[in-house]
Amino acid sequence: MDPAVPGPFGAIENGAIGVIDGRIVQVGRRSEIAGSRARRVEALGGAWVTPGLIDCHTHLVFGGNRANEFEMRLQGASYEDIAKAGGGIVSTVSATRAASEQELVDQALPRLDALMRGGVTTIEIKSGYGLDKKTELKMLRAVRALGRGRAVRVVPTLLALHALPSDYKDRREAFVRLATDEIIPAAKAQGLAEAVDAFCEGIGFTPAEVQEVFEAAAAAGLRIKLHAEQLSNLNGAALAARYGALSADHLEHLDEAGAEAMARAGMVGVLLPGAFYALKETCKPPVDLMRKHKVPMAVATDCNPGTSPVLSPTLMLSMACTLFGLTPEEALAGMTLNAARALGRENEIGSITTGKVADLCVWDVTRPAELCYWIGHPGPQRRLFGGIEA
Known part of the structure; x- marks a missing residue:
C-alpha cells in the first residue's frame, strides 16, 4: 500500500514488491516487475500485504x-x-x-x-x-x-x-x-x-x-x-x-x-x-x-x-x-x-514505498477493511521485519 497510488488504501491490485538487503526497491504490478533482477520470487496467493503496524x-x-x-x-x-x-x-x-x-x-x-x-x-x-x-x-x-x-x-x-x-x-x-x-x-x-x-x-x-x-x-x-x-x-x-x-x-x-x-x-x-x-x-x-x-x-x-x-x-x-x-x-x-x-520515522517506515525498510505484514483477508471489521483480528499470516520473516 503506497500513499502515492490513487484510490482506496493506496492499493495495488495484483501487485509485487521487490526487496533487496531489507529495503523496498520496486513496487508495482506483477506484470511490471516480472523479469526483474530478483534472485528469488515468492508467490503469496493473492494475499493482502500492508506495511508493518506501528504502535506509536x-x-x-x-x-x-x-x-x-x-x-x-x-x-x-x-x-x-x-x-x-x-x-x-x-x-x-x-x-x-x-x-x-x-x-x-x-x-x-x-x-x-x-x-x-x-x-x-x-x-x-x-x-x-x-x-x-x-x-x-x-x-x-x-x-x-x-x-x-x-x-x-x-x-x-x-x-x-x-x-x-x-x-x-x-x-x-x-x-x-x-x-x-x-x-x-x-x-x-x-x-x-x-x-x-x-x-x-x-x-x-x-x-x-x-x-x-x-x-x-x-x-x-x-x-x-x-x-x-x-x-x-x-x-x-x-x-x-x-x-x-x-x-x-x-x-x-x-x-x-x-x-x-x-x-x-x-x-x-x-x-x-x-x-x-x-x-x-x-x-x-x-x-x-x-x-x-x-x-x-x-x-x-x-x-x-x-x-x-x-x-x-x-x-x-x-x-x-x-x-x-x-x-x-x-x-x-x-x-x-x-x-x-x-515518531518522526516517516522517511523510513509506514508505507510500501521504494527506499523504505521492508517491514511488511501478509494478511489472510479479502479486502483491507477486514482488518477493522473483525473485532480483534488475530494478526497477520506472516510478519516481515527488514525483509526477513520473524
Whole structure:
C-alpha cells in the first residue's frame, strides 16, 4: 500500500514488491516487475500485504499489574478508595521501583510478543513509572534491551512528567527541576531517549510546568510529544505546536484553535481508543475537526496497566472505527504512515514505498477493511521485519 497510488488504501491490485538487503526497491504490478533482477520470487496467493503496524504510544514497561483494581472498580470501589488502599499509579510506581532492569524486561516481553503477533513491527515505549532519576533511566535501559531481544524496532521516549510522586507532594517545583535539570540531561547523555513527553492535565501538570520540560528537551536536542486534552482542555496541543512537537495524544477535548495550531506545526493527533473504552469516557476526540484542518490521525494501543491494558493492535483499528468514526482507510493509515509520522520515522517506515525498510505484514483477508471489521483480528499470516520473516 503506497500513499502515492490513487484510490482506496493506496492499493495495488495484483501487485509485487521487490526487496533487496531489507529495503523496498520496486513496487508495482506483477506484470511490471516480472523479469526483474530478483534472485528469488515468492508467490503469496493473492494475499493482502500492508506495511508493518506501528504502535506509536505505549507504556509497555512497568512492574506488576493492576488487575486487582479492575476487580475493585467492578465491585463499586471509587478511584479514591483504590488510592487509599495503595492502588492507582502509586502501586505501579512502587512495583517498578522494586523491580530490577532484567525483571522489567522479562515482564514486558510477553506483552511485546503479543503486539508483534498482532502485526507490530515498530513500537514506541515510554518511561514514566519511576518518578525518580534512577528508575526512569532503568526503565529506558529496559526499553532499549527489548529492542535488542526481538525482531522489532523500539523507539524510547522519556515521559518526564507523568505524575507527582508522594514524596514531592508539597514540592511540585522541585520535581519539575528534577526532570529538567537531571533526568532529561542524563537520558540524553546516555542515549536512552529520542523524545520527551509529559501529561498536561488538571490531575497531571500545568502548561507552565510542561513548558519548562519542553525547554529542557529542546536544549538537549530531543523531540517532543504530549499527552494533551484527554480530560479537559488546557490548550496543551497548541503549546506543543509552538515547540514543534511530533504529536499530541488523546485529544478528546481538543478545540478548533488547538487543531489549527497542530495543522500549522505539521503535528500528528494520536487517538487512543483503548483508554477511552477502559475509562468509559463519553467525550470523543473531534475527528471531524481534525479532518477539516488536515491533521494526520494516528491510532495506538496506549498499552498501560491502569487505563488501557490492551495487547491487540487490530482491536484498536476496530475501535477507532466503531468508537471514533474513522474509516477503515483512516484507521489503517493511523497505524502505519501516520504512526510513523508521530515518531518522526516517516522517511523510513509506514508505507510500501521504494527506499523504505521492508517491514511488511501478509494478511489472510479479502479486502483491507477486514482488518477493522473483525473485532480483534488475530494478526497477520506472516510478519516481515527488514525483509526477513520473524
